[in-house]
Amino acid sequence: MNDKRNKQHFGEPKKINTQIKHHILSNTLNTSLAIANNLCKVYKTDKVYTYIDLFAGRGVFEDYSKGSPLIAIDLLSQHNESGKNNFNDLQIVCTEKDDKNYCDLQRLLIEYPDENITCYSGSGEWESFSAQIQSILKDSGWGFIFADPYSTELDIESLKNALQSYSKLKDILVFFNFRTLARQDGRKYIQDIDRICKNIGINASELLDADENFSEIFEYKIKEHFKDLKKFVIGVGFPTTVKGQLINSDYFYLIFSTNTPVLVDAFLDSYEEMLEKYTNYSVNQQMPLFGNPDKNYIFDVLKTEYSGGCTLYDLYKHITDKFLSWKELTKTIKKVPTIKNVVSILNEFYNEGSIKYIANNDVFYKKNSKHGYEGNLRYSEAGKSADNMKNIRICLNSR
Numbered sequence: 001m002n003d004k005r006n007k008q009h010f011g012e013p014k015k016i017n018t019q020i021k022h023h024i025l026s027n028t029l030n031t032s033l034a035i036a037n038n039l040c041k042v043y044k045t046d047k048v049y050t051y052i053d054l055f056a057g058r059g060v061f062e063d064y065s066k067g068s069p070l071i072a073i074d075l076l077s078q079h080n081e082s083g084k085n086n087f088n089d090l091q092i093v094c095t096e097k098d099d100k101n102y103c104d105l106q107r108l109l110i111e112y113p114d115e116n117i118t119c120y121s122g123s124g125e126w127e128s129f130s131a132q133i134q135s136i137l138k139d140s141g142w143g144f145i146f147a148d149p150y151s152t153e154l155d156i157e158s159l160k161n162a163l164q165s166y167s168k169l170k171d172i173l174v175f176f177n178f179r180t181l182a183r184q185d186g187r188k189y190i191q192d193i194d195r196i197c198k199n200i201g202i203n204a205s206e207l208l209d210a211d212e213n214f215s216e217i218f219e220y221k222i223k224e225h226f227k228d229l230k231k232f233v234i235g236v237g238f239p240t241t242v243k244g245q246l247i248n249s250d251y252f253y254l255i256f257s258t259n260t261p262v263l264v265d266a267f268l269d270s271y272e273e274m275l276e277k278y279t280n281y282s283v284n285q286q287m288p289l290f291g292n293p294d295k296n297y298i299f300d301v302l303k304t305e306y307s308g309g310c311t312l313y314d315l316y317k318h319i320t321d322k323f324l325s326w327k328e329l330t331k332t333i334k335k336v337p338t339i340k341n342v343v344s345i346l347n348e349f350y351n352e353g354s355i356k357y358i359a360n361n362d363v364f365y366k367k368n369s370k371h372g373y374e375g376n377l378r379y380s381e382a383g384k385s386a387d388n389m390k391n392i393r394i395c396l397n398s399r
């Protein structure tokens with residue numbers, strides 16, 4: 001069947017919303033690869049890194065800009081050429097349903113010069129390759145899975161079933177067409193309900209009986225599913241492009257699922273870069289009249305959830321649990337909860353005397369006070385690893 005979306009998507013220059021998606025994919029995948037590469041040194045057996053692109057597309061757009069499989073190959077190649085590679089094998093797996101897209105992609109993959117990357121590709125629906133994908137995942141210690149449908153084609157239960165047993169050290173990035181889902185939910189046609197149910201993994205009666213609005217149901221269900229697989233489930237909304245311009249909305253969502261807070265940070269950092277590039281969002285902006293809503297939010301979390309103190313890891317997990325709205329971030333002075341932003345707000349509390357830190361010396365800025373090392377947390381050290389974050393305790397100062 002000829003899907004006209006293929007022409008609209010790949011037969012035109014890459015749209016801004018796709019550039020946003022690819023920027024976030026590229027930065028997050030690159031950091032995933034770097035972290036796995038470091039950890040791989042200490043593991044004796046797990047020496048393979050695999051990137052899996054379930055909805056791989058055509059590989060190239062009308063303006064010759066690269067699609068996700070080629071973006072991934074470039075990153076794997078650069079990694080290989082850096083001289084720092086600790087893996088025995090770097091693999092890429094692509095599945096693509098549309099014959100023409102598959103042929104175009106296949107041609108590009110064959111032409112690709114890097115012999116050090118093993119490419120597997122499958123023509124057809126990714127679900128028909130589930131067994132092969134599972135076997136590849138089983139033999140691959142580390143990896144990254146990208147599921148990028150146009151609309152509601154992804155059946156989340158099938159994805160979970162395919163990944164369930166072998167996703168331990170793999171990160172998962174999934175695209176959702178939120179606007180289409182919300183529109184279909186509004187219309188409530190029976191065939192639409194079925195699609196929504198498959199895409200977000202909800203049963204029809206739960207969907208039809210829910211009192212919440214659709215965005216709450218969406219967030220709740222997506223988190224519920226990915227939390228079965230991973231500790232962190234991060235969601236970010238971003239707009240579509242109309243007549244070459246982004247419209248300020250949360251049309252699409254990218255959901256990133258990982259066990260590694262440093263990767264959450266990389267994902268959010270690249271999202272923040274896109275907000276800075278395409279909107280008037282700026283982390284440096286001041287809001288003298290109303291105070292900083294983020295600051296109050298973080299303080300409220302400390303007071304209500306962790307009055308007895310908590311680790312930076314727990315606090316970060318709590319703060320990043322709420323999906324982010326592009327629309328909201330461009331109109332309020334909320335900050336994207338990157339580790340840098342969260343630590344800078346915590347340091348403000350510290351400097352006001354509202355909190356204290358208990359941690360090893362090397363996460364602090366060096367101060368020439370009689371106490372030796374102390375003072376503000378250095379975000380680069382504090383957020384360097386999950387262990388560092390778990391070893392920093394934050395306690396409210398009693399007044």
Ligand SMILES: C[S@@+](CC[C@H](N)C(=O)[O-])C[C@H]1O[C@@H](n2cnc3c(N)ncnc32)[C@H](O)[C@@H]1O
Pocket residue numbers: 003006009053054055056057058059066067068069095096097098101124125126127148149150153
């Ligand atoms: C949004 S495009 C992918 C774009 C690509 N990931 C990129 O960033 O360059 C979605 C692709 O998924 C393909 N597709 C749709 N259903 C599929 C399925 N069940 N299995 C594999 N591919 C599918 C479509 O033919 C289309 O090429």
